[in-house]
Amino acid sequence: MKLSKRTEPHFRMTESGMLLIATRTAGHPQLQFPPLEFVHGDEPVEQVPIGPFGQLYTYTLVHPGKDSEPYALAMVDFEPGVRAFGRLICKDGKAPAIDSTMRIVPSELPDGSPDYAFEAVSGESA
Amino acid sequence: MNEPKIVGVGITDFGRFPELTEEALAQSAILEALSDSGLHIRDIEAFYCGNAIGASLPGQRALRELHTGGGAVYNIDNACSSGATAINAALSALRSGQYETVLVFGMDQLSSLGGGPLPLSRNDWNNKRGMIMPALYAMRATRYMHEHGMEAATLADIAVKNRQHGLLNPIATFCKATTREEVLASRQIAEPLTLLQCCPAVVDGAAAVVLSTKPSKGLAAPVRVLASVVQSGLFETGPEDMTEAEITARTARLAYEQAGVGPQDLSLIECHDAFTISELLYYEALGLCDRGEAPQLLASGATALGGRIPVNPSGGLIAKGHPPGATGVAQIVEVCEHLQGRAGKRQVEGARLGLTQVTGGGIWGVDHAACSIHILSL
Structure with a gap:
């Protein structure tokens, strides 16, 4: 089993304001918020800021x-x-x-x- | 293989019975269904139990003192769709030839929970941030009012209509007549939904049906199941239209296709009116009218008893209350009684074809976790 828990926060503070962090993967290209919590295998997870x-x-x-x-x-x-x-x-x-x-x-x-x-x-x- | 039919039905009063247990309520419904079917419990080869709130092994707990022959018990939790999902599973077993006679029952006792909305998973993303079921539907209502210019009075009129129906239903033990003004003036729960626009959450009840592929020995004519469909919610994280009950529309399409009928053929509907806005959204999702036309359909009187297509002649969840494990089976019992001409003062005259619809579950990312639709006829 290769199963890992993501620990990155679901928001980020920037000079332009607070952003939420969505995720997507090659297998599931639709942006997802709340972001993925667990990752199966080695598939890379892209983090995409949304907002402010x-x-x-x-x-x-x-x-x-x-x-x-x-x-x-x-x-x-x-x-x-x-x-x-x-x-x-x-x-x-x-x-x-x-x-x-x-x-x-x-x-x-x-x-x-x-x-x-x-x-x-x-x-x-x- | 013969077609499976509903050969007996039973239902308890729906109300607050803290002195009872869900097991005792289920036993009452089961014994009534067995009596109605002309069968003995030892004639039943398997049992399907829908239960959403109780502890583990609900079916075995309820059946223990009824002295079954030890046949299989299948416990099914699909939130508010539990009972209807249990019927779907039982039909599959009958159609496959695995069994010839089974009993399905649904039960829940909520008077022991102390009130408030139905409990949801505390680990859910939305629920951690304050989501409760009334709030989800309130947000649908807010958007529907914005898009279609619907007034709050229209929502109230659903509560008035269904309580008028419920007054004719002897099992709706605490249903009281109400007015539009009283509904709107009742305590706010999640704006724009007021207390009298939400189904009573602290309610106990059970219902049961006997299904068999053998010739019926029952007191009433056996009822055919023309369609039985269960669907699950699609994962959606984009800007979906919350005024469209997507899972119900999808399940209805499959059910109409399976039954070879359309919404224009229906005589009555029992739908999941957990909140007033729900019933309006389901008018559209079930194809009774076009998108945005539900308020006009309600105002026309078509969905009231005596109208073209009565919706929730039992009083629905708003009048009876909503023990979630029981609701899906209770809807089936109600439609059977109309088709068999034994629905008393609320009888839909000449009922030939009835539809039941129940959804289930509040988890983030899906319209609903589950939806079950059945279409019944003699």
Whole structure:
């Protein structure tokens, strides 16, 4: 068996902003985000940065109940042909309009590990 | 080899029964199905159990005290499609000649889980970031409203229609009549979906069917299975259209082809209305109308009892609740009862051909993990 776990992070900070890292292989040339977690055999894995800007495809505001704060989720489309899911930051409690230009911003998972979220570039509330 | 037919059906009340167990509920449905089929449990050569939430060996746990003859038990977990997938597997065994008479049952008891949405894998990429099933459907609804100009009131009207149906169904034990205003004013779950637009998650229930290639000894006419199709989700990481229920449309195409019928031939449908938006998306995926026309189809009354093609005459998941292992089998029981003319006050008059559709699973990268469609007739 030749099976290896990739350890590269799924995002990268650059001067132009935060990027997500998609992957593809010769056998599966469609870009994939989240990136491949495991690699079988010796097939090379290409890392392709996506972002920093995308378009909001859809969103929702989740109300988990009286003991937890509401939170927002979004699907954001990036060139060239990648849709990413993640937390949505709503300024002043307002979700951005669908098709708004979004950027990737630093965030954290509930366990405190570094992650990403999406935020409207400016003034594009629904 | 004779054609396998459904020769007996059984179903429990769907409701909250924390004092019971899923095994006891399953036994009740199994005994009812056996009585309906005129068969004894020792006539059953193999058992297929759909169960999504329970612990290991669900089928053996349920059957232990029914004194089977020790035939094979196949336990099948395909999330909300578990029961329907079990029927598909049982039909394959009957058609291959492996068995002549089998029993399929589905069961789950959720009242012991304490409420909230159905539990999903915590290791899933999306779920780690807060995805729950209502949120996935809410995002579909948001996009559908954006693309087609649908109002939130249309979503509410699905909840009203299905609860009106459910009031006629004696097993929908906690179904209550509701209004569009009450649906819209109920607590937000995942905007735009409110509480009354989500199927009750804390529900217990079981259903069972006996299938046989032998002549029926049952109380009612045996039911033919013209199509039985199970499909799995395609891995998609690109900008797919979330307003298209791709896996349901694909499964339906295969089922119509297998049955040699089309959507225009159907008398009734039981579909997976886990959320109000689901039923609207499935109108289009099942070919009842073109893309973007589901709100108009609903508004026309065509999908209500008395309409051209009643959808969810049982009340669906929204009125009955959704014990996921049982749902797919319960849909089959419902359609059988309509075809056999014993659906009581909710009877679809002259029902000749019925379709059941159930999806299953929330994992990143696929529309749904599973979809099962059956087409039944006398």
